[in-house]
Amino acid sequence: MTKRGEQMRAEILAVLREADGAMSAYDVLHRLQASHPKIAPPTVYNALAALTKTGRVHRVESLKAYIACQCDGTHKLAVLSICDGCGTVEERTAPRLVENLSGFVEETGFMPQRHVIEVHGLCSSCSSNA
Amino acid sequence: MTKRGEQMRAEILAVLREADGAMSAYDVLHRLQASHPKIAPPTVYNALAALTKTGRVHRVESLKAYIACQCDGTHKLAVLSICDGCGTVEERTAPRLVENLSGFVEETGFMPQRHVIEVHGLCSSCSSNA
DNA sequence: TAGCATTATGTTATAAAGTAACACTTCACA
DNA sequence: TGTGAAGTGTTACTTTATAACATAATGCTA
Incomplete structure (x- = not known):
């Protein structure tokens, strides 16, 4: 849980919140590559896993995609x-x-x-x- | 709905029924390649899609896998x-x-x-x- | 606060899952 | 039997995901 990691998670969460619908992990990746050209899939997947574990993001199984939690906690x-x-x-x-x-x-x-x-x-x- | 297609679907259904749990499409593919060495992924996916549409197979979204329907119809x-x-x-x-x-x-x-x-x-x- | 163990994070490379596009069969019907 | 619509199979490829290892951060001990 370093600063670097938390920053990445916050950025990804912001990207997901701005999105209209669900985004695939690679949608998120491509979006982030605009500002972080060298980012790789596992970085995104790691961050998504951490965000999912703490309930800030949900994986939409039937879409193979992710959304920011809209309900916060529950x-x-x-x-x-x-x-x-x-x-x-x-x-x-x-x-x-x-x-x-x-x-x-x-x-x-x-x-x-x-x-x-x-x-x-x-x-x-x-x-x-x- | 040719004989060939129906035969493939029946074989896949049999494979899924024999399985203990859910099988990924590629598990099914590898299983079938024992008897049909030249089979390719889309053949399996086509058959699974047809079986799913008629309710004989379900996709388990959260496992990215498939099972034979155990309830038949409903x-x-x-x-x-x-x-x-x-x-x-x-x-x-x-x-x-x-x-x-x-x-x-x-x-x-x-x-x-x-x-x-x-x-x-x-x-x-x-x-x-x- | 230096040295080291522990854990988190990032990277490279690759595996697994799924599909588009087109070629080939099969079958219904003229 | 020829023709076309529908279904099926194949090649080649894209998308999704992760294993395995390298690197960096954190905190513990002295």
Whole structure:
């Protein structure tokens, strides 16, 4: 956790926050290469891993992409709505839903640790424009 | 939908059914190369895409891997429990849960079309052996 | 505060996952 | 049987991700 590392993480977080939708790790990489020409993939992946671990970034599994956390902290209870029209990703917390899901998988003796809940479809503006 | 194509899909489905856990597309590819030395990635990906479309196979997004459908037909309502210990993936249907999830995202005007619900953790035997 | 162990970070090189673009088959129907 | 639409396979390539090692920062001990 050196200054250098934290700075990189902050920059990546800023890039993700400015983005409209989710960005692939390589989108982030190319964006950063404008200011840091010599940056390499593992630097980005390391930073994304650290940011993900602390909940500041989420990986959108079904898009192989990343977004800045929009809910700040309660990231374990997040539901992602992914618009296949415009690519925006909305994050909302749903404690009750996640509880129900945990209860459901626990019925078979399973011990839940991490939830991936992603819904693909069309956001309100894309579905009304269709 | 020629005989050749259907045969390939059947073979891949059989390979996935024999597997203990999920297999990556390349696991499947290497497995098939034993009997079909000249097979290439797109053949596998094409077949997996067709099998996925008809619900006979699911992609496990958070593992970048594939499993044979264990529930047969009602695949749109599936919840996957993924054991990070032994790698097994259990599929169960949860219509109520998916309904609640749909209702939740619809609150913001979102039109859900595809649900990805994956829970990582430890299966009963791995958590008791821990 | 010098020396060293420990851990985090960065780099090179490469592996794994996925797909575009085009060629080839197959089948339906004239 | 010829023709074209649809599906399938192949070559070549892009995108995504990581192993393995080199380097740098931090903190502990004396």
